[in-house]
Amino acid sequence: MSHLLIYMPALNEAKTIYNVLSSIPKEFFGFDKISLLVVDDGSSDHTEREAMRANATVLSHKHNKGVGSAFVTAVDYALKTKADILVSIDADGQFDVNQIAEMIAPINESKADFCIGNRFLDRRPENMPLIKYWGNKQVNKLVGFISEEKIQDASCGFRAYSREALMNLNLHGSFTYTHEVILDLLNKGYSVSQVPVNVTYFEDRESRVASNLISYAVKTSKISLKCLRDYKPFYFFGIVALGFFLVSFFLGAFVAAHWIFTESITPYKSFGIISLILFLVSILFLVLALLADMLGRIRHNQEKILALIKGQTYEKD
The missing domain is CATH 1.10.287 (Helix Hairpins)
Incomplete structure (x- = not known):
């Protein structure tokens, strides 16, 4: 039996998480079992209740630990439940859940070990601040330099991982995981596929990770430099x-x-x-x-x- 696990990190997402979870397709080609997982990272609203109402398994952190820690929790759960592929997608509805099939296709077809979404195929996404777009480009260059692979969107949270990739993944940062995962897996010889994805930026939406761009840039640079120190x-x-x-x-x-x-x-x-x-x-x-x-x-x-x-x-x- 092939098992697909779709995971969402959540921090105070009670307004959107039920609709996002409910909109996920109930069937995917090649999979007999589809499971939904939400890691509630210390929410103070009704995120847990709304996720459970959508028939998702909820793992809760008592306090906010960061999306890196939430991802580690999800990876551990994926391995314990014997998931063949783990998909991570945001709980706020920014990404199109119908593109999950496109995200898992390269892994199903043995063309890649993990996939990352690419929000920047031909232009800056609508309503994405120019400074944030520029910052993402600089992070892409840094991660690409360290990994010796051209990375188009190192910070995208819409991803898919094979079981073997998860089994060999080792993370140390709690703030964010997106860059470290790429560097860790590429350093170990795993192949990546970069899949174009649609994204919607809401004008009144504040990023949970990059709300302070200077702090975000400093923290992600520290993580990337630590990876350079460890891998090279x-x-x-x-x-x-x-x-x-x-x-x-x-x-x-x-x-x-x-x-x-x-x-x-x-x-x-x-x-x-x-x-x-x-x-x-x-x-x-x-x-x-x-x-x-x-x-x-x-x-x-x-x-x-x-x-x-x-x-x-x-x-x-």
């Missing part, structure tokens, strides 16, 4: 080492040139000392890069072991 440690620390070395080299070259022409390093003696210190710092970062690369290999092996343990724990009948 030699590159990450090597760049820092190279930066210190170049500054050291140019300062040292300047002092050396002054000595050649004047036979004295006065008044640039301090420059020579700084150059030597920076050179030693660059050596320390190079050593750190080598150690981090070694630890990265150990981490990679540990994640393989963890995936095997998950496979035994959540083994399908």
Whole structure:
């Protein structure tokens, strides 16, 4: 029996969640079982009641933990209930639930291990603030640079994941998960399909994640840089080492040139000392890069072991 699990994170979505859940098609090609899951992330309204009224399973957090934690809860539930594909979609009605079939098709056809929606196929979506559109583009570039894959919409919450992808997924951030998931799965060799999706932005709607764009940019950049540190440690620390070395080299070259022409390093003696210190710092970062690369290999092996343990724990009948 093939099992499709459709999941929604929810924070105070009582006004919309029943209608969104009720509008989801009752049948999908290739699936015998369709389940609905809502992770109520500390709502203070009647979100839980409305979701249950739409025949969804509700898992509630006692307080708001963030969409990253909500996603981890959903992944754990998907593995426990032996779902073959997990779809995540927002509870506010921004996305078209009829496109779920398009989202799961590449996985069903073994063309991809996970799919992410692309809201930016040819233009900026109507009513999406220009600064938010620009910010998304910058995040796409950063995630694409780290993953070495052209990512068109790294922040879209409309996605689908195969069971194998979920089994090998390891997340550490609670604020958001969208970028970390892409980096983690691509780093492990899983393939992605980017599916064009329709989105509606409501003028009076405030984003639960990106309501403060500066804070959002800082937090997502931290997550992405941590991923770069973890997945490409030699590159990450090597760049820092190279930066210190170049500054050291140019300062040292300047002092050396002054000595050649004047036979004295006065008044640039301090420059020579700084150059030597920076050179030693660059050596320390190079050593750190080598150690981090070694630890990265150990981490990679540990994640393989963890995936095997998950496979035994959540083994399908």
